[in-house]
Every structure is written in structure tokens, then in C-alpha cells.
Amino acid sequence: MTGQPAPSAIDPVALTGDLIRCESVTPADAGALDTLQRVLEGLGFTCTRLPFSEEGTADVDNLYARLGAARPNLCFAGHTDVVPVGARGAWSADPFGAEIRDGLLYGRGAVDMKGAIACFAAAVGRFLAERGSDFGGSISMMITGDEEGVSINGTTKMVRWARETGEALDACVVGEPTNPRDLGDMVKIGRRGSINGTITVEGTQGHVAYPHLADNPAPRLVRLLAALDALTLDEGTEHFQPSNLEITDIRIGNDATNVIPATAAARFNIRFNDTWTGARLDAFLRETLDKAAAPDGTRYRLDTRVSGEAFLTEPGRLTEVVAGAIEDVTGRKPELxxxxGTSDARFIKDLCPVVEFGLISDTMHKVDERVRVTDLEQLTDVYTEILRRYFAG
Structure with a gap:
């Protein structure tokens, strides 16, 4: 899309195509933010580019755009970066060509989540055409280029910038694909937390024929993993399923068949609900492993990293506005x-209540990622109705 479109003239399908044609594989931007900024400035938004850097990571550009100065400030958050396409030859269309075929728009990012960004921009245009610029608040967009990557120079630093500059958000809708089958199936009102752990067990290398001269760490590691695997962390809550621990990797790296290894290691991940915090879970894991290690004096090291805490946006006005808009447009009452998994909502929840609603998730990150053209139109209608309801009265 070029030029300065009139508020009512933004075509969500065309804008999605323009964004797809930007090969913004994390951490590259490839003009995606420039494309969006031109459209938003045409609507009257003030745009602020927020490039962030950190040693050992790639520089990432981000965009914060705001229309209006009054409260409340309803924010839409999303990302223009996409995952790699994989084997290009496996695609039936150019992954960055934005081809429309049989009512489907093909391209990397069509669903996750350039389509939702385009729909929200188009929805703002329609809303302004109805209400004008004096609608009783502000509309903002927080768009990162670092959601599919390490998530260091993206939303987490934009949230910090908002706090430091006094940029207040009152509510946020994240445009992640949330619907399993049909538009209107589901709204995400929270996310489980995630903690990654690595257990390393120390032993003494030796010859398999002389085990009394060595200390095999492999059986010791197996016993520690068995203690973790036997845990029932909780029974779940009203809004969350039970927390679950999954062992994801066991490695010794021993190519020899006649050598007892010196070390053995394993990795695991826990997706946990709001009965836990990362710190409490870390302490519980160490207590469990200490008990399992004590009888035979197993020497181990546990390293953990919390990539996100569990959070819940309690059902209230924001969920009512979003769910009501979805049901009004689609005829479906969405599941809350x-x-x-995790999303950038885990950072934004520190600023304001946040929910997630976007497109259908069945082709995200896949070969031939695609979206129905009619879904882009309908999602634009949903976002428009959210704006009407949020700023009603």
C-alpha cells in the first residue's frame, strides 16, 4: 500500500499482502515497519520507532504508534517478524509473494501475524470514519520485530520504555492467532508460565569392565528424572489446566561402548499455571531433587530459566467487550x-489487562501458511466492533 490512504479506504487484504512481501524473518525488518508506519500516519497516528540493542543479540527495530492523547488508551500489540519458511520448494506459492488463490492468501506471516495487524489498522480506519478523531480516548499500537526470536530487544523493552516515559496503557488486545478451527472459537485471557531446567550429574569416568573404579552418572540421572516425572504439581484451577513437566532431552555424548561417562545431563520444561511462580517452582524442584539425591550422595547441578510467569486477566469489562464483539460479528460465543504456549502478552500484562484474539492457528509456522480472505474481512469487523464497544459512551 502506498501513499496516505483515507481512513475508510484501508483494505486489510491488500495491506496483509504488502506486509507479507516484506521478508521480515527474525530479526530482519525488510521494510515491514515502514509499510505499517505509512498507513498509520495516514490515519493520524504519531509513530515512534524504538530500536533496541543488547550485547550478544541482533539489533531489533520496533514501533509504537498512538492516536490521541486522552485516556483510556486501548492498545493493539503484535509482531511483524516471522519464522523462516523452511524448504521453499515445499511451498505451492512464493512464501513472500502474497498470492491469492481460491479465496486464500498465501505467505509467511499471513496468520502469524501480519494479517491481524492489517485488520486492526483497517478497523481503526473504519472506526474513525464513523466517529471522527474525538472518540473519547486514545488508540495505540505496539509492534515488535522480535517475537519469533529471543524476545530480548522487542516487547519486553518496549514495556520498559512505556514505564520510563509514562506512556500508560489501559487495556490491550494482542493479535496472535487464537482460533483452532473457526474465527470466533477462542479468546486467550491468560497464559501458563514456562520454566526450562537442565540437570547435570557428575560421575567418574572409567572402564566398563572395572565399574568399581568408576562412578556412572547415568543411573543417578535416571533416578533424579524419575523423581521429577512422578510429581503431580497441581490439579489445575478454574481457568488453567494442571501444570505439566516434560523431559525433553537426555544427553551423555559418549560414543564409546566400553567407557563409563564422567557426566550425564537432561533437560526439561514445565508449563505452569497461576498456583505457582517461577521462584517457588525452582525451590520446589531443588527440594525434590535433593531428596532423590540424598540416599546415594548423587552430585548434581540444576540450572533453570523462567521465560514467562503465568498470568490471568480476570473476566471483566475487557473480556466482555472482546467476547461480545466476537459473538456479535461471528455468531459464536468464544471460549475464554x-x-x-507463551506470547508477548506475558510482558504486556505488567502494564494493563490483556487478552489475545486473532486468526485461525492451523497453518501458522507451516509450509503454505495461508488465511481465508473472508476471515481477514471478518476479523476487521470484529476489531471495529471492539473499538465501538470499548469507546461507547
Whole structure:
């Protein structure tokens, strides 16, 4: 899309295509933010580019745009970066060509989540055409280029910038793909937390024929993992499923068949609900492993990293506005869910209540990622209705 479109003239399908044609594989931007900024400035937004850096990571550009100065400030958050396409030859269309075929728009990012960004921009244009610029508040967009990557120079630093500059958000809708089958199936009102752990058990290397001269760490590691695997962390809550621990990797790195290894290690991940915090879970894991290690004096080291805490946006006005808009447009009453992985909502929840609603998730990160053109139109209608309801009265 070029030029300065009139508020009512933004075509969400065309804008999605323009964004897809920017090969913004993390951490590259490839003009995606420039494309969006031109459209938003045409609507009257004030745009602030927020490039962030950190040693050992790639520089990332981000965009914060705001229309209006009054409160409340309803924010839409998302990301223009995408995952790699994989084997290009496996695609039936150019992954960055934005081809429309049989009512489907093909391209990396069509669902996750350039389509939702385009729909929200188009929705703002329609809303302004109805209400004008004096609608009783502000609309903002927080767009990162670092959601699919390490998430260091993106939303987490934009949230810090908002706090430091006094940029207040009152509510936020994240445009992640949330619907399993049909538009209107599901709204995410929270996310489980995630903690990664690595257990390393120390032993003494030796010859397998002389085990009394060595100390095999492999059986010791197995016993520690068995203690973790036997845990029942909780029974779940009203809004969350039970927390679960999954062992994801066991490695010794021993190519010899006649050598007892010196070390053995394993990795695991826990997706935890709001009965836990990362710190409490870390302490519980260490207590469990200490008990399992004590009888035979197993020497081990546990390293953990919390990538996100569990959070819940309690059902209230924001969820009512979003769910009501979805039901009004699609005829479906959405499930209020906390399933799935993590998203940048885990950072934004420190600023304001946040929910997630976007497109259908079945092709995200896949070969031939695609979205129905009719879904882009309908999602634009949903976002428009959210704006009407949020700023009603």
C-alpha cells in the first residue's frame, strides 16, 4: 500500500499482502515497519520507532504508534517478524509473494501475524470514519520485530520504555492467532508460565569392565528424572489446566561402548499455571531433587530459566467487550482460554489487562501458511466492533 490512504479506504487484504512481501524473518525488518508506519500516519497516528540493542543479540527495530492523547488508551500489540519458511520448494506459492488463490492468501506471516495487524489498522480506519478523531480516548499500537526470536530487544523493552516515559496503557488486545478451527472459537485471557531446567550429574569416568573404579552418572540421572516425572504439581484451577513437566532431552555424548561417562545431563520444561511462580517452582524442584539425591550422595547441578510467569486477566469489562464483539460479528460465543504456549502478552500484562484474539492457528509456522480472505474481512469487523464497544459512551 502506498501513499496516505483515507481512513475508510484501508483494505486489510491488500495491506496483509504488502506486509507479507516484506521478508521480515527474525530479526530482519525488510521494510515491514515502514509499510505499517505509512498507513498509520495516514490515519493520524504519531509513530515512534524504538530500536533496541543488547550485547550478544541482533539489533531489533520496533514501533509504537498512538492516536490521541486522552485516556483510556486501548492498545493493539503484535509482531511483524516471522519464522523462516523452511524448504521453499515445499511451498505451492512464493512464501513472500502474497498470492491469492481460491479465496486464500498465501505467505509467511499471513496468520502469524501480519494479517491481524492489517485488520486492526483497517478497523481503526473504519472506526474513525464513523466517529471522527474525538472518540473519547486514545488508540495505540505496539509492534515488535522480535517475537519469533529471543524476545530480548522487542516487547519486553518496549514495556520498559512505556514505564520510563509514562506512556500508560489501559487495556490491550494482542493479535496472535487464537482460533483452532473457526474465527470466533477462542479468546486467550491468560497464559501458563514456562520454566526450562537442565540437570547435570557428575560421575567418574572409567572402564566398563572395572565399574568399581568408576562412578556412572547415568543411573543417578535416571533416578533424579524419575523423581521429577512422578510429581503431580497441581490439579489445575478454574481457568488453567494442571501444570505439566516434560523431559525433553537426555544427553551423555559418549560414543564409546566400553567407557563409563564422567557426566550425564537432561533437560526439561514445565508449563505452569497461576498456583505457582517461577521462584517457588525452582525451590520446589531443588527440594525434590535433593531428596532423590540424598540416599546415594548423587552430585548434581540444576540450572533453570523462567521465560514467562503465568498470568490471568480476570473476566471483566475487557473480556466482555472482546467476547461480545466476537459473538456479535461471528455468531459464536468464544471460549475464554489459557491454553497454548507463551506470547508477548506475558510482558504486556505488567502494564494493563490483556487478552489475545486473532486468526485461525492451523497453518501458522507451516509450509503454505495461508488465511481465508473472508476471515481477514471478518476479523476487521470484529476489531471495529471492539473499538465501538470499548469507546461507547
Amino acid at each position: 482460554s489459557t491454553t497454548g
